[in-house]
Amino acid sequence: MTPGSNLPLAAARVAVTVTAPVRLDVSGLLLTVGGKVRSDDDFVFYNQPAGPGVSHRAASDGDTITVDTSAVPAEIDKVVVTASLDAPGATFAGTEPTGTVRDADGGAVLATFTPPRLGPETALVVMEIYRRGGGWKVRAVGQGYADGLAGIATDFGVSVEEPAPPAPAAPPAPVPPAQWAPPTGAPAPVAPPPQAASPAPQAPAPATGKINLDKGRVSLRKNQTVSLVKGGRPLLASVRMGLGWEPARRGRSIDLDASVIAYGPDRDKIDSCYFGKLRILDAAIQHSGDNLTGDGAGDDEVITVHLGGIPPQVTGLVFVVNSFSGQKFSEVAKAYCRLTDAQTGEELVRFDLTGAEPRTGVMMAKLIRQYSGEWEMTALGDFVDARTVRGMVKPAAAAL
Template sequence: MTVLPKGANAAVAAPSVQAVLGWTAGAGAPDVDVSALLLTADGKVRSDGDFVFYNAPRHASGAVSHAGKQPAAAGPVTDAVAVDLPAIEPAIDRIALAASTDGEPIGRVPGLHLRILDQATGAELIRFDDMRADTETAFVLGEFYRRGGAWKFRAVGQGWDSGLAGLATDFGISVDEPAAPQASAALPTPPALPAPAGAPVSLTKAEKLVRLEKTLADRGDQHLLDLTKRAAMSLSKRGLGEHTARVAICLDISGSMGGLYRAGKIQALAERVLALGMRFDDDSSIDCFLFGANSHTAGAMTLDNYRTHLSEVLRRHALEGGTYYGKALTRIREHYFGSAGPRSGPHSGPPVYVMFITDGATFDKDVTRAQIQSSSYEPMFIQFMGIGEAPARGGGFLRRSRGGGEFTFLEELDDMPGRFLDNTDFFAVADPLEMSDDALFDLLMTEYPGWLTQAGARGITS
């Protein structure tokens, strides 16, 4: 059995499970209802039928059902949802588990905890106790999500002050009866994740973000302004609206990438990463790195040069034969931490978010593994993105194996054991322009918030 802290994840070791929410009944203790939302890649339901709760207890596919509440006059109470993971439709990317009360703060519910049980044996697979609920009246407890052909579970612990109606509306569900009138009912805002030590949310940061949007508006750059606003929406949902971090983009310049560069697809992708960087980095820029047979530092992409920077860099660095992840990771670690040597103890500093983009397998797997292992002690999170033909399924991106293809090694790195912290994530796309901006920004933030929480707790972010 795995006990998860907030933000952490674990593999789900059974095909059919029950998610059982438990708490202690007693005088004055709020009652709680559990529900499930079947979400597509854009984080929304397809229709109201994807919302499973006490008034709609079974999904049309039969894959998710409300198992019902087991009340008690005093002592433990449970409410549960049953999930048959192999039966989940391909269009569904994740299943959010939620809890709600009838207007009373969830923080007043004593002994609140979530257990994931093997449906066949009743064995407890995963437990989540550290929810930190406060004034919220609706709460996302956790989520099942696809990864590498299997399912994983992440402990989320974020909520809304506007009850079940507010939560449902935020996930795209039509609600007939509005929530009780309050300022937060129209636009529910999740509570912020704990800020990394040494990087408190401040008015100065907020003022810089306002100034950034004004600068873009004054320049008439509606495209980048829209991108930064979409990035802001995704970050705010995760409590990272005023988070500060360095952002880097690391681009494969092997010969096979040529068509993607010529079609402008990597330029468009880099602009989306820049939008994220402009929210995170007070310098409103991202650091650029290139790799093929060798690795290169390629300066910063900024508000002033973003339309031409990539093309100018590619004039200086022609496409190369070969793909070496390890060389790129070595250069990035040297750039931010002064050394790329072996590390076996925590190294503290400001967080660095690296977007690592490739279309093929590396030639230096052992070097890459060693670099990932050492980087897990550093304040660096690496988001790998593979570009290649996706298998037949709904949507333009995938979270599962390509059956021994180019990205098998990236899937290995995503779940690589023995690290100080899990500091990598991976997804692949058939075409980087097929995804909406919102879907991409949500993917980029799938595991980073959980890593931030753990990195702060273990002293590697400052």
């Protein structure tokens, strides 16, 4: 499976095992349609190995969350399976955990997923088992957090209590820094000696381990992702996706068409916005109109997206460019897409397409709505043979 992809479950009882070259703590959270647990009893992990319809089993070859869909309460919409690193201070950079979904009774493998492009994350939502149309499905997620299992638990409404330090009988005497060391396996004390060594500066951690907009404009390479979050808040204002290109040979115009396709959670097409249909989703998405040459400075075609106005049934947007006249992208130079703030014109994210193939369509980027409401933008740069947006529907769905 790839991030965002989903499959119907052929078994009523499924077991999700998460494995990695290092020790992981795996847990399951039962969430309502609001994306939160009903109480802390809906958090299933090594210290609370059983919940309604969900159980945890620890093993040397990977912890397993088993979901009996017939026993999951009716008000529970999904069960998310998470993984966090057991070693303090470790991140998923260089570590590739894999989630494997099996028939819990027969043992047959139903799906596998390895989240790509991991870096500073210390915890992940690996997969989710969710209701859809009277049945159950599994979706590959791969959403990262920088503040460990506690960050995931808090995000989904679990009360996380920090361990209280023991109360000293008398004011402690100063301890020389050279003699102080934390006991092996114990939590770091609340107030360590002033000169005690610390493995890393204790700066406030962001809500997730993904790249966001806090440091200004982000330049993406192919398959990189940025979370549209600034100052800890999701960007839900109006943005513009500008797409531009130039003829590879001077004096020869090239007619390309930029479009966006809107998809639902099952990768089903909801609508598409292009030069022949300039407004969709009650004008939440608007197209600037057709550019017939590619000449001139600036964006050739612009698609405005009112993020806060996108209907909840739309979970993904894929931006594509096609050559209706049949000219190949090997005849195109300096193709790019860039996301700007529609109010200020500030450039937020840019992706410059490097390389070209003699094909008539390219998927430039996708926007995916996350659990917490923010959107993520991923650079694609994948070429296909399609001269119209209609021919892009299937390959773009597969890219979600």
